[in-house]
Amino acid sequence: MQTTKRRFWSNKRFRIMLTLELAVMLPAAALIYVNFAHLKSLKHGKKVEATIHRDFLYTLSMSEKKMNDRIFEMTDEIRALFPSPAAGTDSERGRALDQILSGHPWAAHAFIYDSEKGLLLRSQCQPMADPYIRREHDHLNTLYSGWFGMEGKMVCDGIRSRPRRISCHGEMVKRPSGSGFLATAFFTLPGLPSDQVVFGGISFDPDYLKQTFFPEMFEQIISQKITEEDRGDPLALTVFPRPDGSDPDPDKSLVSSTGWGEGKPEVTRNLEDAFSGLTLGIKFQGTSADAIASRWIKQGFIILGVLSLLMIGGLVLTYRSVSKEMSLARMKSDFVSNVSHELRTPLSLIQLYAETLELGRISTQEKKEEYYRTIRKESERLGKLISNILDFSRIEAGRKEYDLRETDIAELVRNTLDTYRYQIEKNGFEFETSIEPNIPRMRLDREAIARALLNLVNNALKYSDDEKFLKVNLYRTNATVKLEVVDRGIGIARRDQTKIFEKFYRTGDPLVHNTKGSGLGLSLVKHITHAHGGQVEVESTPGKGSKFTLSLPLTTGVTGTEDRMAAGATA
Numbered sequence: 342m343q344t345t346k347r348r349f350w351s352n353k354r355f356r357i358m359l360t361l362e363l364a365v366m367l368p369a370a371a372l373i374y375v376n377f378a379h380l381k382s383l384k385h386g387k388k389v390e391a392t393i394h395r396d397f398l399y400t401l402s403m404s405e406k407k408m409n410d411r412i413f414e415m416t417d418e419i420r421a422l423f424p425s426p427a428a429g430t431d432s433e434r435g436r437a438l439d440q441i442l443s444g445h446p447w448a449a450h451a452f453i454y455d456s457e458k459g460l461l462l463r464s465q466c467q468p469m470a471d472p473y474i475r476r477e478h479d480h481l482n483t484l485y486s487g488w489f490g491m492e493g494k495m496v497c498d499g500i501r502s503r504p505r506r507i508s509c510h511g512e513m514v515k516r517p518s519g520s521g522f523l524a525t526a527f528f529t530l531p532g533l534p535s536d537q538v539v540f541g542g543i544s545f546d547p548d549y550l551k552q553t554f555f556p557e558m559f560e561q562i563i564s565q566k567i568t569e570e571d572r573g574d575p576l577a578l579t580v581f582p583r584p585d586g587s588d589p590d591p592d593k594s595l596v597s598s599t600g601w602g603e604g605k606p607e608v609t610r611n612l613e614d615a616f617s618g619l620t621l622g623i624k625f626q627g628t629s630a631d632a633i634a635s636r637w638i639k640q641g642f643i644i645l646g647v648l649s650l651l652m653i654g655g656l657v658l659t660y661r662s663v664s665k666e667m668s669l670a671r672m673k674s675d676f677v678s679n680v681s682h683e684l685r686t687p688l689s690l691i692q693l694y695a696e697t698l699e700l701g702r703i704s705t706q707e708k709k710e711e712y713y714r715t716i717r718k719e720s721e722r723l724g725k726l727i728s729n730i731l732d733f734s735r736i737e738a739g740r741k742e743y744d745l746r747e748t749d750i751a752e753l754v755r756n757t758l759d760t761y762r763y764q765i766e767k768n769g770f771e772f773e774t775s776i777e778p779n780i781p782r783m784r785l786d787r788e789a790i791a792r793a794l795l796n797l798v799n800n801a802l803k804y805s806d807d808e809k810f811l812k813v814n815l816y817r818t819n820a821t822v823k824l825e826v827v828d829r830g831i832g833i834a835r836r837d838q839t840k841i842f843e844k845f846y847r848t849g850d851p852l853v854h855n856t857k858g859s860g861l862g863l864s865l866v867k868h869i870t871h872a873h874g875g876q877v878e879v880e881s882t883p884g885k886g887s888k889f890t891l892s893l894p895l896t897t898g899v900t901g902t903e904d905r906m907a908a909g910a911t912a
């Protein structure tokens with residue numbers, strides 16, 4: 342075939358690959374690269390950790406507000422029940438305070454301070470037997486009497502300046518259960534003129550704060566965070582005292598949420614208002630911001646890695662399929678030029694011999710007969726080629742039909758070979774046949790099987806070089822009839838042994854290159870065999886020869902012509 346040298350940019354495959362790379366691969370690769378760079382900068386700048394910490398700070402400030410709001414709500418509830426300092430005697434107001442305390446077990450102490458009447462402090466009666474609590478009562482009595490005696494007006498003005506008319510005081514106390522935090526809310530009472538220095542107060546029981554208030558608040562905050570963020574890593578909170586002037590020590594935790602485990606908080610916040618003197622700490626349950634960040638970044642890298650591999654895989658697949666399409670196109674064009682060549686040679690020969698005969702220039706009978714024989718042989722060759730092409734085009738169009746009839750395959754093979762024997766022997770081939778007698782009749786398309794056999798025999802003749810030997814075997818093994826065509830020709834390399842059954846495929850052997858052919862014969866053989874429910878195999882050693890075997894089932898199991906078509910439509 343004539344090859345045209347093209348410049349590389351006019352090469353079709355190059356153009357397709359370039360378009361694909363520019364249109365799809367380049368943007369995808371750029372996107373992946375940008376994401377890689379982004380992940381790297383996140384990793385080096387510890388940006389994920391910083392974002393988590395910012396989120397922690399926000400959660401802590403929300404938690405503080407929530408806890409203070411709850412304390413203010415409870416204080417408001419008590420304030421509404423406080424006796425008016427203007428009415429009744431001290432003992433009546435004392436009883437009213439006792440009543441409030443007995444109705445609110447979470448309140449440890451309650452007091453009313455009136456600059457004129459002094460301090461009236463009551464504590465829960467039940468635990469008063471406990472020396473710690475009695476000491477606490479006495480301590481508060483002394484503290485408040487002295488403090489309010491001196492700064493009562495200032496305290497009262499301070500309360501009035503607050504938005505909810507509540508100010509707080511907190512301190513660490515000792516309880517039988519260990520240390521606790523005593524939060525006290527001071528509040529003004531309604532309906533009193535502003536120049537009067539009168540206010541009330543309520544202390545939240547440290548055990549209540551420790552055992553009920555904080556655990557409940559923590560649980561609410563954590564579960565709210567989980568629902569808000571729909572994320573798998575739950576939070577843990579802790580609260581611990583902040584000794585004046587020194588750093589808080591998280592190991593002396595007052596209360597921790599479930600799942601706190603060991604270790605220090607990742608972020609802390611010093612609380613104000615009701616919990617002034619305490620610090621709130623936060624971290625993840627069982628993991629850390631660092632670990633989450635590196636897991637997140639690792640996942641990102643893995644996803645990008647997989648995407649890159651997929652992209653490379655896609656590129657390779659596309660390259661292969663483009664190459665395949667291109668080589669099919671090339672094979673088709675080789676086919677056209679081969680076939681035209683194959684048609685022209687016998688036609689010119691027939692034309693030349695016929696003209697010579699017509700002009701009566703041949704004198705001897707022997708010479709005439711030789712010319713007639715050549716004309717017959719060449720027309721037969723033409724006929725075979727045209728039948729192959731017609732069959733191929735029918736197969737391609739899905740219109741090939743097989744006419745299956747009960748046939749004696751041994752007789753069919755013998756007859757086919759007999760018509761070809763002269764040509765085989767004339768080509769100098771040592772020709773052997775081995776046909777087993779008594780093979781049962783089977784349903785075959787005579788013409789198709791004969792064509793398959795002739796294609797194989799013809800190939801053996803074409804592709805034999807020094808040692809010209811051809812053998813055809815027909816025998817039965819169990820339910821299969823095998824038809825073998827053996828030669829000692831050029832053989833076929835292993836990598837080509839499956840490809841030769843594809844349409845238009847021809848190997849690169851120089852002998853093949855110099856021999857005319859269309860690359861259709863074996864694809865027809867394969868189609869014909871499949872249509873009979875059988876299969877075709879090749880065993881071959883380069884330089885030693887080849888053996889093609891058609892295996893045909895005795896009972897094909899397919900009865901209709903249409904069915905056979907479907908079975909063999911993939912040649």
Ligand code: ADP
Pocket residue numbers: 796800801804828830831832833841846847848849850853857858859860861862863864887
């Ligand atoms: P064609 O002979 O027209 O090229 P075929 O489809 O019959 O097409 O064969 C495909 C290719 O398989 C041939 O071109 C040749 O390279 C190889 N081939 C087929 N039969 C033989 C054989 N008996 N020995 C060596 N090579 C063979």
